[in-house]
Amino acid sequence: MPELPEVETVCRGLRPAMVGLRLTRVDQRRADLRFPFPAGFQDRLEGRRVTAIDRRAKYILIRLEDGWTWLVHLGMSGRFTVGPGGIASSGQAGHNSGWALGEKHDHVVVELESGARVTYNDARRFGYMDLIPPNGEATSSHLINLGPEPLSEAFNADQFSQAIQGKRTPIKSALLDQRLVAGLGNIYVCEALWRAGISPKRSAHTVAGRRATRLVPAVKDVLTAAIAAGGSSLRDYVQATGELGYFQHSWDAYDREGDPCRRPDCDGQMVRIVQSGRSSYYCPRHQR
DNA sequence: CTTGGGTCCTGTGCGC
DNA sequence: TGCGCACAGGACCCAA
Known part of the structure; x- marks a missing residue:
């Protein structure tokens, strides 16, 4: 996922497609994704105007005029596409059959008063949606245990050193733990550790201090660069505008098993290991 | 409390 | 060409 x-x-x-506009029709096509949709999902959204769209970690927060928030997590394969009403352009070059009926795995289709159509598609259904009542964000079970935003001042070497104090888990796992810092996933953890020259296997507590002062900026830098590139596109993943992110061409570590390390003056070779059932890619030469 | 492993689900790419 | 297996951007849940 994303x-x-x-x-x-x-x-x-x-x-651009949603803020300021009313949701004229909400079509929820199945009872559940990863979790059941909340009771009254369609009725709560239909007819409401969208006032803003925010992000917290990997959550999309769609603000409605009545104070409720439509929360979306994309899981591994969730994606939104925006298209004109009726015709609904896909942005998926090469195959656009079956648009009148919708693509396979189109689970939620929203029409706006502009005539635009926003479609949520999720083949694996690890994503989910929920509704947060007015002023309910501080107590929302989805958000309450999240660590700081990695691009905020709240995520800094002192804070992170504190957070990993005494943790025996590998630093790779610590960075994926959304309670310590919220928003990183498998790709960008590999990239940040490569940039910081830290092995994914290193015990987290040994990163506190000196190494944290390298790791924290590496995290911020790789996320900033990835956002500027529109994210990474795997397979036919498309962003909401229908355009492709291109950061996957800038990966230095992820999915580079057997390839030469790209760090200047390093003659190492990238290896793949499995940690907690997930692939880690790193250079054993300079990542220690 | 922390930590590791299994699990949900569908699609794709690879070796045979 | 078909088949079976490994693997895929996440994170919850439970056992130890």
């Missing part, structure tokens, strides 16, 4: 840069990119694509 990690923070992809979710940010999706938000930026949705805003």
Whole structure:
């Protein structure tokens, strides 16, 4: 799924199509994604005007005029597409059959008063949606345990050193733990550790201090660069505007098993290991 | 409390 | 060409 840069990119694509406009029709086509849709989902959204779209970690927060928030998590394969009503352009070059009936796995289709249509598609259904009542954000179970936004001042070497104090888990796992810092996923953790020269296997508590002062800027830099590129596009993943992010061409670590390390003056070779069931890519030569 | 592993689901790419 | 397996951007839930 999408990690923070992809979710940010999706938000930026949705805003021009949705903010300030009323949702004229909401079509929920199945009872559940990863979790059941909340009771009254369609009725709560239909007829409401969207006032803003925010992002918190990997969550999309669509603000409605009545104070409710439509929360969306994309899971691994969730995606939004924006198209004109009726015709609904896909942005998926090469195959656009079946548009009148919708693509396979189109689970939620929203029409706006502009005539535009916003479609949520999710093949694996690891994504989910929920409704947060007015003033309910501080107590929302989805958001309450999240760590700081990695691009905010709240995420800094002191804070992160504190957060990983005494943690025996590998630094790779610590960076994926949304309670310590919220928004990173498998790709950008690999990239940040490569940039910081830290092995994904290193025990988290040994990163506190000196190494944290390298790691924190590496995290911020890679996320900033990825957002600027519109995120990473895997397979036919498209952002809300229908355009392709291109940061996958800038990966230095992820999916580069057997390839030469790209760090200047390093003659290492990238390897792949499995940690907690997930692939880690790193250079054993300079990542220690 | 922390930590590791299994699990949900569908699609794709690879080796045979 | 078909088949079976490994693997895929996440994170919850439970056992130890």
